[in-house]
Amino acid sequence: MTLASLSAAWPEMLLALAAMALLMVGVFRQDGPGTARLVSWLAVATLVVVGVLAIFVMPEEGRKLLFANMFVADVYTTFVKVLVLGAAAVGIILSIGYNEREQIARFEYPVLILVATLGMMVMISANDLISLYVGLELQSLALYVVAAFRRDSIKSSEAGLKYFVLGALASGMLLYGASMVYGFTGSTNFSQLVTVFGQTGAASVGVIVGIVFLIVGLAFKVSAVPFHMWTPDVYEGAPTPVTAFFAAAPKLAAMALFVSVMVGPFGKLIGQWQQIIVLISILSMALGAFAAIQQTNIKRLLAYSSIGHVGYALIGLAAGTKDGITGILVYMAIYIVMTLGAFAVVLCMQRDGRMVEDIKDLSGLSRTRPGMALMMAIFMFSMAGIPPLAGFFAKIYVFMAAVEAELYTLAILGVLTSVVGAFYYLRIVKVMYFDEATESFDANTGRELSVIHVAAGLFTLLFFLFPSALTQLADQAVQSLMGG
Amino acid sequence: MIVQALAFYVFAIVAVISGIMVVTSRNPVHSVLFLILAFFNAAGLFVLMGAEFLAMILVIVYVGAVAVLFLFVVMMLDINFVRMREGFIRYMPVGALIGLVLLVELIAVATGLVPIGGVKGPVAESIAAQSGVTNTEMLGRLIYTKYIYLFQLAGMVLFVAMIGAIVLTLRQREGVKKQDIAKQIARRREDGVELKKVTPGEGA
Numbered sequence: 001m002t003l004a005s006l007s008a009a010w011p012e013m014l015l016a017l018a019a020m021a022l023l024m025v026g027v028f029r030q031d032g033p034g035t036a037r038l039v040s041w042l043a044v045a046t047l048v049v050v051g052v053l054a055i056f057v058m059p060e061e062g063r064k065l066l067f068a069n070m071f072v073a074d075v076y077t078t079f080v081k082v083l084v085l086g087a088a089a090v091g092i093i094l095s096i097g098y099n100e101r102e103q104i105a106r107f108e109y110p111v112l113i114l115v116a117t118l119g120m121m122v123m124i125s126a127n128d129l130i131s132l133y134v135g136l137e138l139q140s141l142a143l144y145v146v147a148a149f150r151r152d153s154i155k156s157s158e159a160g161l162k163y164f165v166l167g168a169l170a171s172g173m174l175l176y177g178a179s180m181v182y183g184f185t186g187s188t189n190f191s192q193l194v195t196v197f198g199q200t201g202a203a204s205v206g207v208i209v210g211i212v213f214l215i216v217g218l219a220f221k222v223s224a225v226p227f228h229m230w231t232p233d234v235y236e237g238a239p240t241p242v243t244a245f246f247a248a249a250p251k252l253a254a255m256a257l258f259v260s261v262m263v264g265p266f267g268k269l270i271g272q273w274q275q276i277i278v279l280i281s282i283l284s285m286a287l288g289a290f291a292a293i294q295q296t297n298i299k300r301l302l303a304y305s306s307i308g309h310v311g312y313a314l315i316g317l318a319a320g321t322k323d324g325i326t327g328i329l330v331y332m333a334i335y336i337v338m339t340l341g342a343f344a345v346v347l348c349m350q351r352d353g354r355m356v357e358d359i360k361d362l363s364g365l366s367r368t369r370p371g372m373a374l375m376m377a378i379f380m381f382s383m384a385g386i387p388p389l390a391g392f393f394a395k396i397y398v399f400m401a402a403v404e405a406e407l408y409t410l411a412i413l414g415v416l417t418s419v420v421g422a423f424y425y426l427r428i429v430k431v432m433y434f435d436e437a438t439e440s441f442d443a444n445t446g447r448e449l450s451v452i453h454v455a456a457g458l459f460t461l462l463f464f465l466f467p468s469a470l471t472q473l474a475d476q477a478v479q480s481l482m483g484g
Numbered sequence: 485m486i487v488q489a490l491a492f493y494v495f496a497i498v499a500v501i502s503g504i505m506v507v508t509s510r511n512p513v514h515s516v517l518f519l520i521l522a523f524f525n526a527a528g529l530f531v532l533m534g535a536e537f538l539a540m541i542l543v544i545v546y547v548g549a550v551a552v553l554f555l556f557v558v559m560m561l562d563i564n565f566v567r568m569r570e571g572f573i574r575y576m577p578v579g580a581l582i583g584l585v586l587l588v589e590l591i592a593v594a595t596g597l598v599p600i601g602g603v604k605g606p607v608a609e610s611i612a613a614q615s616g617v618t619n620t621e622m623l624g625r626l627i628y629t630k631y632i633y634l635f636q637l638a639g640m641v642l643f644v645a646m647i648g649a650i651v652l653t654l655r656q657r658e659g660v661k662k663q664d665i666a667k668q669i670a671r672r673r674e675d676g677v678e679l680k681k682v683t684p685g686e687g688a
Contacts, residue, residue, distance in 0.1 A: 016640060023647070031656075067633035108651045115644050122637060134637045141641060145648035160652075 008064040008073035011054040011081065012121050018046040019114040026107030036105035040096045043110035044089045047117065051085040054078050063480065065127060069189050072127035075480035079329065079473060080124045080256040084249050087336050088117040090452060091245030094340070097446035098241045098347055102355075104150050113245065116142035120253035124260070129178040129188040132257065136174070136221065140167050143250060147238040159237025166220070166230045174217025180210030193265035203269050211266055215276055218261065221254035224314060225283035228307045235303035240355065243299055244343030247306050248336040255310070255332055259317055259325055263482060270320045277318040282413050284311025289420040297357050298346055301424065302339070305383060308421055309335050315398040315414055319405035322478050327397035329474040334382075334394040334463070341456025342379040345372055348445045348453075359428060364437025371450075372441075373432045375457040380429050382460045384422035390463035397471070492532055499525035512558045520551045537620040 006013070022039050029035045058078040065072055092110050099105040119139030126132035144167065148160020182188050184206035185196045197203060203211075220227040235243045266273060288308020295301040313335070316328035348369075349356050365373040382391035395418060402411040463470075502525065505518040523546045530539035591597070617625075627635050 016636075020643070068630045070633050106651065108647055112644070112647060112651070115640060115647075118640065130634055131637070134634055134641065138637060138641050138644065141644045141648065145644070145651055148652060151652055 006066060007057045008059060009066055009071060009125075010057050011050045012118060012125070014053060015046065015050050015114060015118045015121065018043075018050075019111055019118065022046070022114065023108075023111045026111065029107075033100050033105040036099065036107045036109070037096060039107040040092050040110045043114050044092050046114065047085045047089040047092070051082050051089075054081050054085070061480075065191070067131075069191055070128040070131040071122075071125050072190075073125060076256075076260070076477040077125050079477035080252065081121050083333055083336065084117060084120050084124070084253050084256075087249040087252060087340065088113055088120075088245070090340050091241065091249060093448050093452065094244050094344060094347055095239075095241035097448060098239065101350075101353060102150065102239065104239065106149075109146065109149060112142045112146050116146070117249065120249060123253050123257045126257065126260070127190045127264075129181065129190075132261070133171070133175060133178065136254075136257075137171060139250060139253065140171070140221075143167075143246065146242050146245070147234055149242060150239050153237075155237040156239060159234045162237075163230055163234045170217045170220035170227065173213050173220070177210045177213025177215075177217060180206055180213065182210075184210065190261075190265040194267070197266065197268040203272060207269075208272055211269065211273055212276065214261065215273060215280075218254065218258045219280055222251060222258060222310050222314075223307055224280045224310050225287045225307060226280070228284070228287065231307055232300045232303040235306075236297055236299045236357075240299065240343065240347055240357075243302075244340060244347070247302065247339045247343065251306065251310070252332045252336055255313060255328065259328055260481060262317060263320065263325060267320075267482075274318060274320060277314055278407065278410055281311050281314035281318050281410065284308060284314065285414055285417040286311075289417040292421070292424045295424075296359055298349070298359050298362070298428075299357055301359065301428075302342060302346070305421070305425075306339065308417070309383070312395060312398055312414060312418070315402045315407075315410055318407060318410060319398075319401040321401060321405050322482055323404060324398065324401035325478045325482065326471065326474045327394075327401045329477060330397050330471055331394040333470060333474070334390045334460075337456050337459050338379050338382050338391060341375065341453045341460065342383075344449045344453035344456065345376045345379070348372060348441060348449050350442045350445060351439055353442065359431060360435075361438065362428065363431050363435035365432040365441075367437045368440035372453070375453045376432060377429045378457045378460050380425040384425040385418050386422070388464040390460040393463060393467055488532060492529070495525045495528040495532070499529065513555070516551060516554045516558055519554070520547050523547050523551065534619075536618065537623060540620075 022042055025042065026035055026039045029038070055078060057073075058075060059073055063072050063074040092113055095109060096105075099109060116139050119135050119137070119142060122131060122135030123139060124135075126135055144160055144164040147163050148157050150156040178188065181193070184204050185193060187193055187196065216227060220230075223231040235246065238246065262273060262277070263270075284307050288304050288306075288311055292301050292304035292308070295304060309331075313328050313331045316324035316326075316331065318324070319327075346357070349361060351361075362376070365376070378389065382389035385391050385395040395414070399411045399414055402408075402414065499522050502518040502521040506515050506522065509515050509518060523542055527539040527542045530536070530542060
């Protein structure tokens with residue numbers, strides 16, 4: 001086993017080494033915001049380099065298996081990894097100014113984000129139940145710590161603790177499911193599970209129970225109803241840039257893992273798990289639409305909105321077809337851009353150097369900060385799924401897949417809940433454009449935030465000009481995942 | 485063979501007695517010390533069964549870390565152990581019941597009432613006899629070749645745990661005087677000593 005033969009895993013290795021090196025940089029430099037800033041930008045540079053490397057070492061065709069078949073690299077994993085790395089880089093950039101203002105700027109933050117991203121890459125590349133679990137745990141542990149990063153605030157500590165306890169419960173469920181699958185099939189390896197289920201076609205009750213528990217664990221990580229309870233509290237309590245990061249990168253990674261587990265080893269058993277996915281998809285869409293209506297806190301609102309979006313993305317998985325999976329990838333790619341953009345706007349919501357998080361604080365934004373209000377309006381219209389913005393295309397791909405798979409009820413419920421959901425997205429637009437103006441927000445919120453929300457806004461606005469660029473990439477990715 | 489049997493009985497008897505002492509001794513520090521003794525004897529039993537890796541892990545992890553942690557907790561926290569012993573009689577029936585169930589299960593297995601599928605004779609012995617390597621070596625071979633990926637990732641998990649513990653708990657306390665050896669060595673006579681001219685009859 002030489003280093004060259006491990007080329008498909010170079011991105012992971014580089015990221016692990018860089019995380020340790022950056023920790024050393026932080027430890028040996030003088031304490032202070034300067035160090036945090038330096039390490040943060042170095043971490044962003046690392047993520048970019050790792051992303052480029054991932055594209056560079058991507059196997060041209062087929063799937064490359066490494067480490068006793070526990071690690072897989074193909075176009076699908078590379079596609080998701082690059083998106084995750086990008087979301088993580090944006091997440092770090094969003095945090096720099098905020099952490100300095102809130103006096104929690106410490107160099108460990110970008111290091112923890114790097115390690116969490118490593119965990120996500122391991123999850124995405126998992127080809128074995130054990131590497132799946134280790135990757136998930138590596139990611140989750142780092143996320144528990146960053147959720148409680150503002151340790152002097154009760155809310156942040158509560159968010160971290162709540163996330164930790166419930167996350168441990170979900171991990172337990174997932175492990176139980178994995179042990180059942182192992183016990184009834186004799187293997188934890190995805191490649192072998194495929195052959196096992198390919199031969200028999202049917203599965204014993206034990207395997208079904210195992211798969212159900214695996215789904216419970218994974219549904220918790222993507223925060224699908226009824227395993228979503230932690231989401232609003234953690235999103236509200238955690239520092240805002242951490243929330244932005246949570247809403248984007250880990251969600252995408254967990255969704256990609258969910259997809260690769262379901263259509264990979266258990267693909268033949270779609271008749272067994274399809275109804276579960278349909279149910280949690282409907283519940284997520286409904287809760288995301290109805291529970292968000294009463295929210296007054298913008299972070300809680302975005303939390304419920306993210307639950308709803310997970311429901312829509314799961315429609316594609318419920319369909320289980322190639323078009324459905326392509327739909328999920330496109331949906332999640334567009335979703336993370338919209339979410340990161342919306343959070344960049346939320347991060348600009350400060351008065352006299354203090355964060356404000358109420359929706360009514362946005363009132364009259366169109367007069368005080370017209371540019372920001374326009375961007376927020378674009379994100380809200382897009383999340384509501386109004387054409388010709390990107391969010392409309394995201395929704396139409398998964399709905400089309402559901403219709404083609406003859407899941408008409410699911411598609412109709414999806415359309416209905418997105419109409420309900422449009423109410424609270426449009427309410428924010430109404431507050432910004434038609435309510436009495438209050439005090440203006442601080443102007444000096446940093447150039448990074450403006451660049452990010454303008455870039456995300458332009459992507460959302462102009463996506464309809466070049467939708468095929470993204471869909472073709474997603475198509476190739478799904479081709480390599482599902483073969484043929 | 486007789487030495488082995490003798491060693492077994494010594495380890496087993498000491499383990500049982502120290503186990504009883506753990507729950508009965510009045511001083512909690514003594515309890516923890518007896519617990520350590522019990523761990524050592526259990527490790528001895530593992531060695532007799534040919535599971536030397538488990539024996540080492542038991543000593544390193546349980547004696548080296550867990551028991552010492554217990555000792556710290558017992559000595560540093562002010563816990564009223566007399567209060568904790570209250571209600572012993574009340575909880576006695578439940579404890580006795582659980583003990584009884586365990587005893588019945590042990591007897592069922594030991595007398596062959598319940599067949600244990602597949603495993604015949606000491607497992608460790610058969611593996612060692614088949615391959616001619618000790619189980620420590622076998623574990624090492626597997627962990628550093630087939631499972632190297634998971635082993636390294638487990639290392640990363642510990643790395644996160646270390647960073648997390650420091651991030652969430654370490655506080656730079658103000659006003660604490662720390663020893664700075666470089667500063668002490670760099671100190672010169674001129675910095676510390678000041679000569680004052682004292683006029684006679686007036687004082688300093």
